[in-house]
Amino acid sequence: MDVDFKKYHGLGNDYLVIDPNVRDVAMTEANIRLICDRNFGVGSDGILYGPILDGDIPKLRILNPDGSEAEKSGNGLRIFAKYLFEKRYVRSKEFQIRTLGGIVSVQVKDDIAGMIRINMGKVTFVSDEIPVAGEKREVVNEALDVNGVDFKVTCLSIGNPHCVIPMEQVSEERARAIGPFVENHQRFPNRINMQLLKVIDRTNIDIRIWERGAGYTLASGSSSCAAACAAHKLGLVDGDITVHMPGGTLHIEIMPDGEVFMTGPVEGTFEGTFHTDLLERMSSIKMEAPK
Numbered sequence: 153m154d155v156d157f158k159k160y161h162g163l164g165n166d167y168l169v170i171d172p173n174v175r176d177v178a179m180t181e182a183n184i185r186l187i188c189d190r191n192f193g194v195g196s197d198g199i200l201y202g203p204i205l206d207g208d209i210p211k212l213r214i215l216n217p218d219g220s221e222a223e224k225s226g227n228g229l230r231i232f233a234k235y236l237f238e239k240r241y242v243r244s245k246e247f248q249i250r251t252l253g254g255i256v257s258v259q260v261k262d263d264i265a266g267m268i269r270i271n272m273g274k275v276t277f278v279s280d281e282i283p284v285a286g287e288k289r290e291v292v293n294e295a296l297d298v299n300g301v302d303f304k305v306t307c308l309s310i311g312n313p314h315c316v317i318p319m320e321q322v323s324e325e326r327a328r329a330i331g332p333f334v335e336n337h338q339r340f341p342n343r344i345n346m347q348l349l350k351v352i353d354r355t356n357i358d359i360r361i362w363e364r365g366a367g368y369t370l371a372s373g374s375s376s377c378a379a380a381c382a383a384h385k386l387g388l389v390d391g392d393i394t395v396h397m398p399g400g401t402l403h404i405e406i407m408p409d410g411e412v413f414m415t416g417p418v419e420g421t422f423e424g425t426f427h428t429d430l431l432e433r434m435s436s437i438k439m440e441a442p443k
Contacts, residue, residue, distance in 0.1 A: 157194065158235060158423040162227030162416060163371035164399030168196045169235045172204065175426075181219030182437040186430075188217035193430065197366050198225070200232045203241055210241060211250040216365030223253030224311035226272060226373015226402075226414050233258045234265040234418045253311025261415070269415040272374065275310045275381045282309045285339045292385060298333050306382040310412065313344045313364075314378035318386070322348040322360045324368060324398070331362025345372070347379040351388045358396045371399030377412050380404040 156175040157168045168187065170177055177183060179201055187193045198217060203210035212232050214222040222228075229249060236242045236249070237260055245260040254273060261267040276282070277290040284291050284307050291307035296315070306316045315334055319326075327348050334346040346362040361375045362368055369375075376395035383389040384406050391406040402416040426434075 155423040156425045159194070159196065159421045160231040160234060160418055161421060162230050162373065162399075162418050163397060163402070165227040165369050165371045165373075166196050166421070167198050167200050167225075167228055167231050168194060169200045169202075169232065171235075171239075172201065177426075177434065179213070179215060180437070183434045184215050184219045185217065186434060186437070194424070194426075197363075197369055198222070198228060200228050200235070202232065203236060207250070209248045209250045209255060210236060214251065216363075217367075218365045220365045221252060222312055222365065224251050224256070224272070224374055226270065226375075226377060227371060227416075228373075229256055229258070229270050230268040230373060230414075230416060230418045233260065233268050233270070234420070237265040238420075251311070265418065267415065267417055269413060270373070272310055272377050272412045272414050274410040275308045275378070275412060277306070277308045277385060279307070282307050282313045282344075283341055284313075285341060296334075296337070296339065298330055298337065303330075306385060307340075307344070308378055308381060308385075310374055310377050310381070312374055313340065313342060314347060314375065314382075315340070315344045316347045316349050316379050316382035318349045318351065318383075318388075320350065322350045322358055324360055327360035327362050328368050331368065335362060335364050345375055345378070347375050347382075349379050349383060351383055352396070354388075354390045355392060356394050356396065357383055357389060361397065369399075371397040371402070373402060373414050373416065376402045377404055377414055381406060381412060 199215040202212040257271040259269040348360040350358040380393040405413040
């Protein structure tokens with residue numbers, strides 16, 4: 153029997169895969185919010201809507217719990233890669249996925265797609281490519297006033313925008329305290345993801361994450377890449393880095409040509425169908441599509 157969704161997680165960062173070829177649900181902002189709600193819906197850190205089969209490369213839409221659409225998600229991409237492999241949309245262990253942030257290359261490392269390596273592309277620190285307001289520049293070790301407190305930040309894009317703040321100690325409490333203000337700071341016209349960064353040694357970093365449109369999360373693939381690349385840009389780490397998060401660890405490789413590879417685990421948790429009550433509620437809500 154076909155199911156309406158499958159749920160997976162990457163280090164505790166959980167997503168629902170909704171396949172439009174199986175169950176085509178209107179991805180309005182209101183429906184996304186409802187489905188992701190952990191009390192009134194199914195509950196998740198986001199929705200992976202795809203594959204959209206309008207070319208040779210399967211397309212993925214990454215939808216945040218607030219109804220907005222993300223350009224790229226490292227954990228989301230690993231999860232979606234596992235789904236494509238399990239459902240035999242792809243026949244090889246090496247394939248590509250198209251996202252709003254560009255095309256990424258995937259390598260399945262085992263026979264059950266439990267470990268995935270993804271080429272996340274190259275990062276940019278250039279302000280108008282992130283974007284960050286002000287004159288064109290590399291945003292590296294730059295002062296940012298957050299509620300009257302100055303932080304030294306390094307900002308970059310890896311297909312989606314990130315603001316990395318090095319600290320001697322990081323914590324969930326601090327991420328929750330300043331994350332919303334950094335995300336919505338006037339200097340970031342498209343809002344931004346935030347990582348609090350503690351460098352352990354030349355090959356290990358510890359981060360806490362506030363995701364744009366999702367809030368505090370246990371782990372994030374693109375955030376791990378961003379924090380590792382920021383630490384590397386600042387000369388604090390080498391090119392082979394283990395990123396520690398509350399949800400677990402990811403392996404990040406920064407190549408001499410600037411390409412960034414992320415390797416980490418994925419697990420399925422459950423699959424199910426939407427109750428008719430929820431379907432009726434979704435059909436009764438009229439709201440604009442994701443921005």
